[in-house]
Amino acid sequence: MSAIALEQATGGFNFDNCRRNELLLSNGVLPGKIHKTGTTIAALTYKDGVVIAADTRCTAGTMIFDDNVLKIHRLSDNIYALGAGTSADCDFQTRMLESQLELLKLNQDRQVRVATAVRKIQQHLFRYQGYLGAYLIIVGVDVTGSHIATVHPHGSIAYLPFIASGSGGYTSLSVIEDRFKPNMTEDEAKKLVRDALYASTTTDLYSGSKINMFVLTKEKLDKFLPYEIVAARTEKQNDYTLAKGTTEVLSTTVKKIEFDIVNEKVKTTSGGHEAMELA
């Protein structure tokens, strides 16, 4: 019995599900279709903290599944995660991590550090050998400073001054790399991230709709939901409602529909629901 209700990971690899999957496949059960986010996510550090931004498009194949997805997940008051790759994996892994970090914070009575979050998710993802398709960017500000780290499904990480990930990552990366300087001001940083996301939402087919942006410092968290709407639905050019009388009524006929009474039932209805008793 322990007071710490943390997840106790057993050592080594756990391949139980492989057997189950084989069995399912042999019985003709098809694997579920993976809904990906096809994303652009970007983060960069500036003088006081970090600026993170993500687009809001979720695609399933070539269809836009959801036009207003929040890809920025809270891990702690001072740590946030951006997720690209398989939607469900990002959502659930960050949610699990969030609860573990909360318990850790209560136990250690201190603000959680970014390095802790990164280490925990890295070790968890490694156990699944890349099958959890979560390409995450963990960002946060803690006592040691502001950090951003990229985490790949197999468990590799990198702490970098700026990161752009997802299908539109290449495009965003070039924009940021061209203009990045250490210790930028908040306005410069926001503009740079906005430009990076704008370039990839307009170029990459799987990113788009809106740009969500968070600014995280030691003191504050600014949320811009959305920061900018890139793909705005245009107003209808004309009024397409038809005026009354557009269709000319040529003739009116009223007919009685013949019917036979098949069954008659009489029921009494009482005012309240006396029958409802919680036995």
Place this chain on the structure above:
Amino acid sequence: MLGGFNPYQPCWDTINDKDDFNINSSAKTHIINPLETEAERSIRTRTVTPVVTGSSVAAFTFKDGVILAADILGSYGSLAKYRNHPRIHQVNDKTVLAVSGDLSDADYIKEAIDTKVDEDLVQEDGGEMTPLALYSWCTRLMYHRRTKFNPLLTSIIVAGMENKEPFLGRINDKGSAYKEFLIMTGIGNHLAQGWIRTILENSNKLNKDQAEQLMDRIIKQLFYRDCRAFARYRVCIVTNDGVEFKAKEVQPDWSLAPLLRNTE
């Protein structure tokens, strides 16, 4: 009966190593197998993957002309083998051609074009190849090879001054061609196309110096992120005054290196 025997065709096909003489089967003499069409023969001899490749080419139009840039590397897979192989080729005073992808196919195209230019020269009637004419010809060439299942595995960029106006177009190995104010081939497509397109769309027409500076920035970014890029590159500027080549080298900035780490 000598049905199908053609004395004007070589009997010995060493490349495909087939028994054309039907030595081992006495029943069939000198019969050409109907399945052995030219396309089928070529399938065994064509290049399916590029061997020596050039990386990306970046090109865009500015107020008075077109600017292109490409590094001078021919990669043999992941080996940087030919480090002084310029990929921008001047066709005449107002047309240039840049290539990326398989460089042997690129040389074939260059030779064909040079032959055409010489033929025009010999006529001595003032006829000169214009960029649009070259673009159309390249499209036909690439598509023709595609239909024979023997594509030229290069992307061609044709640039120049067409009727004193800047012209820029690209043809890929399938024969798909388009004209645009900004063209990137190879990985430059992913890395730089979106970035530069938003810059060019949101700014007025650049002049020559601004265009050169922007091109330097582009090549620097490609050098940072492309595994098959090279620091030395050529910039080509085509204006109504003619074609100008410049040899440059990327000056990369590694000052951010201490900030990168993969442990806490």
